[in-house]
Amino acid sequence: MSGDHILSVDHLSMxxxxxxxxxxxxxxxxxxxxxxxxxxxGAGKTTVFNCITGFYKPSGGTMLLAxxxxxxxxxxxxxxxxxxxxxxxxxxxxxxRLFPGMTALENLMVAQHNALMRASGLTFLGLIGAxxxxxxxxxxxxxxxxxxxxxxxxxxxxxxAGNLPYGDQRRLEIARAMCTEPALLCLDEPAxxxxxxxxxxxxxxxxxxxxxxxxxxxxxEHDMSVVMEISDHVVVxxxxxxxxxxxxxxxxxxxxxxxxxxxxxxxxxxxxxxSGT
Amino acid sequence: xxxxxxxxxxxxxxxxAAFIFKKALISALVALVLFSLMIGVRTEAGPQGQxxxxxxxxxxxxxVGVVFGGSIIVELLRQWWGPVGTIRVVPPAMQNxxxxxxxxxxxxxxIFTFLVPVIFYNQRYILDLGILVxxxxxxxxxxxxxxxxxxxxxxxxxxxxxxxxxxYALLATIFGLSFWVCLPLAGILAACWGVLLGFPVLRLRxxxxxxxxxxxxxxxxxxxxxxxxxxxxxxxxxxxxRPTLFGxxxxxxxxxxxxxxxxxxxxxHRIVFLFxxxxxxxxxTNWVTIRLRRLPIGRAWEALREDExxxxxxxxxxxxxxxxxxxxxxxxxxxxxxxxxxxxxFISPESFTFQESALVLAIVVLGGMGSQLGVAxxxxxxxxxxxxxxxxxxxxxxxxxxxxxxxxxxxxxxxxGHRAPTVFLERNxxxxxxxxxxxxx
Numbered sequence: 001m002s003g004d005h006i007l008s009v010d011h012l013s014m015x016x017x018x019x020x021x022x023x024x025x026x027x028x029x030x031x032x033x034x035x036x037x038x039x040x041x042g043a044g045k046t047t048v049f050n051c052i053t054g055f056y057k058p059s060g061g062t063m064l065l066a067x068x069x070x071x072x073x074x075x076x077x078x079x080x081x082x083x084x085x086x087x088x089x090x091x092x093x094x095x096x097r098l099f100p101g102m103t104a105l106e107n108l109m110v111a112q113h114n115a116l117m118r119a120s121g122l123t124f125l126g127l128i129g130a131x132x133x134x135x136x137x138x139x140x141x142x143x144x145x146x147x148x149x150x151x152x153x154x155x156x157x158x159x160x161a162g163n164l165p166y167g168d169q170r171r172l173e174i175a176r177a178m179c180t181e182p183a184l185l186c187l188d189e190p191a192x193x194x195x196x197x198x199x200x201x202x203x204x205x206x207x208x209x210x211x212x213x214x215x216x217x218x219x220x221e222h223d224m225s226v227v228m229e230i231s232d233h234v235v236v237x238x239x240x241x242x243x244x245x246x247x248x249x250x251x252x253x254x255x256x257x258x259x260x261x262x263x264x265x266x267x268x269x270x271x272x273x274x275s276g277t
Numbered sequence: 278x279x280x281x282x283x284x285x286x287x288x289x290x291x292x293x294a295a296f297i298f299k300k301a302l303i304s305a306l307v308a309l310v311l312f313s314l315m316i317g318v319r320t321e322a323g324p325q326g327q328x329x330x331x332x333x334x335x336x337x338x339x340x341v342g343v344v345f346g347g348s349i350i351v352e353l354l355r356q357w358w359g360p361v362g363t364i365r366v367v368p369p370a371m372q373n374x375x376x377x378x379x380x381x382x383x384x385x386x387x388i389f390t391f392l393v394p395v396i397f398y399n400q401r402y403i404l405d406l407g408i409l410v411x412x413x414x415x416x417x418x419x420x421x422x423x424x425x426x427x428x429x430x431x432x433x434x435x436x437x438x439x440x441x442x443x444x445y446a447l448l449a450t451i452f453g454l455s456f457w458v459c460l461p462l463a464g465i466l467a468a469c470w471g472v473l474l475g476f477p478v479l480r481l482r483x484x485x486x487x488x489x490x491x492x493x494x495x496x497x498x499x500x501x502x503x504x505x506x507x508x509x510x511x512x513x514x515x516x517x518x519r520p521t522l523f524g525x526x527x528x529x530x531x532x533x534x535x536x537x538x539x540x541x542x543x544x545x546h547r548i549v550f551l552f553x554x555x556x557x558x559x560x561x562t563n564w565v566t567i568r569l570r571r572l573p574i575g576r577a578w579e580a581l582r583e584d585e586x587x588x589x590x591x592x593x594x595x596x597x598x599x600x601x602x603x604x605x606x607x608x609x610x611x612x613x614x615x616x617x618x619x620x621x622x623f624i625s626p627e628s629f630t631f632q633e634s635a636l637v638l639a640i641v642v643l644g645g646m647g648s649q650l651g652v653a654x655x656x657x658x659x660x661x662x663x664x665x666x667x668x669x670x671x672x673x674x675x676x677x678x679x680x681x682x683x684x685x686x687x688x689x690x691x692x693x694g695h696r697a698p699t700v701f702l703e704r705n706x707x708x709x710x711x712x713x714x715x716x717x718x
Binding site: 053054055080081082083084085090091093097098099100101102103105106109110111112113114116117120123126127141145154157158159160162163176177180 | 565568569572573574576577579580582583584586587588589590591592593594595601696698699700701702703704705706708709712713714
C-alpha cells in the first residue's frame, strides 16, 4: 500500500434497529486504482455503498475522501445529492436505474445537470438563449457523444434507454455516472447479468476509465473473473465485518475467504472465522 | 423493439387481419354467451302468476353482430393510433397520410385559433367559448409542468388560480394598479404559494402528495371565504377593472380605443381583445415550457419523474427541482387567474372549487402527460365537447362520461402518450408511452 488513499473508511457502523448491517468496518481505496468489495449475499456490501454515497447516514465511523487538489471531505457529514455534487462521488445501482423514458443521450445530459445549471445561469440565461449557454450545451452534447462512442452506443444515442439491451443499459449507467466527472466511481455489481463477452468488455471499459480518466473505482462484484482480472485491491466482507483484504491473489488463497465465500456452510464458516480471530 | 418499416407492415397484413378477426370472433362469442339469456330470452310473470317467456333471437343476433363489427373497428382504430411497434393492418400510404396529418394538427390549430375572432366576429357565444377553452388550455399547460413533466400529482392546482385571481382583484380594487402591473405580481405571488405548498409536501409521494395538495386547495378556498375583511368572503370582489390596451381603455368614451382609432365602438372589441390576450398568455406558457424542457431544469424535472433515486445519485438537488416545478406551474396558474378576474369583473370563492382542479387535472391526464399538443386538444375536447353536448340535456354527463371511458380504453396514456426527446444527435424519434414513467409523487 502506497498510502495515497482517495477514500479512507474508518470504523464504519450501520445499524437498522437491532440489526447490525456493517460493524466497525475499516478499509481504504487507493487513488487511481480499482478496489473491489466482495462478500457473500447479505454481507453488507451495498449498505457500505449506500453509506459512502449518502443514501444512508452511518450510525458511526468516518469516511474521508481526499481529492487530488488536497481537499478533504468527510462523506458522513454530507448527505443526499451533495455527495455527488460536492464530493464528486458517483454511483451505479445493483438494479439498473436509468431514466427509461429518456434517450441514451438525454440520460448523459441529465448527468451533467450541475455544470449545465451553472452554464444556463440558473435557467435564466438559457431561457433567453444566451450564446454562453449555447456553447456550454454543445460541449455537454460533445462530452455525451464521446462517452456514447466509448461504450459503443453512438448509433443508439436517440433510442430510449429503456429499449436498450441489458448489457448496453449497464454500460450506459456507467457512462452516465462518468458524465458527472467523479473523483470516485462506485459500481454496484456492474457485471451482474452480463454474459462472458459482455463482462470482458466491461472489464476493458473499467480499466480504460482507471487509466485514461484517472478515476478511482470502488466496486461490488460477484463475478470473480471480473474481480480477479481488474482489481488492484480486494476487501472481503462477511456479516458486516471485514474478514480479509489484499491483492486478488492473496484474497483468493485466504482460508477465511474460501470458507465464507466459496461455499462452506454456515457452521464451518463460523468455526473458521473464530479460529482465525 | 424497432418499429416495422413500411415494407414489413405490408407483409404483416395477413397475420394482423387474422388476429383482428380472431379477436372479433372471441368478443362476439362472449357477447353471445352473455346476452343469450339476458336478451335472447325474455321472462315475465303471466296473469295467473305462471312464468311465461318468449325468445328474441333477432335482437340477440343484432347485438352479437354489433359487438363483432365494433370489435373490428376498435381494433383497427387502435392500430392506427396505437403504440409504435404493433402490427399494422392499415396500408402504408394511409399511415403516411395520417402521420403528415398528425404533424399538421398543431400549426393548423394555431392558425385557426388566430382566425377565430375574424371568422366568428359576430358570434359572441363562440368567442366566449373560445376564451374559456383557451383559459383551460393555459391552466392545463401550467399544471402539465407539475404533473406531466415533474410527475408530482397536484390535486389543488385551483389554489394558484385563486391566488392569481384574488391578487389582481385586490391589488386593482384597493391600490388601483393596472392589469399589466398586476399580471406579473399575480404570477409571482402564486409562485410564492407554490413554493409554500412545495415545502411540506417534498417528502410525500403518490397518494399522500395528492391528499395534501387537495387539502391545500381547500385551505386557500376556505381562507378566502372566511377572511371577510380582505376578500369580501362569499360575496367575492366586484368591480374589478377591465384590462386596457397598454393604458387605452376599451370603452365607448372619448378616451376609448375605438374613438382613438376613429372606428365605431362595439362591445365585441373587448371580447376580441380578451381572446387575443389569453391566447398570448397561453402561447407564452407554451413557449416557456418548451424552452424549459430543453434546459437542465426541465430535464431534471423529467428525470425526477423517471427515477428520483437516480437523480440524487447524479447530484441533482431534488428539493429545489421539485420546488421550481411547483413554482413554475403555480406562476402560470396565477397568470390565468389574473386573466380570469379581469375577464369576469367579479370573482367569488365559488369559482375555485375542487371541481376546477379535477377538470384541469383531467385535461392533463386525458391529453397525455407532458404533451403540449395533447393538453390543448384535451382542453378543446373537454370544454368544447361539454358545450357541444348541451343539447342532450340530462344525458350530457352520461355521454361525456362514456366518451372519457372510451378514450381511456383506447389511449390509456392520453391522446398523445408518447414523449418527444429534448435533444438528439441524428433522429428525433418519439419515445413509446410504455417506457415513459408517470412519476410516483
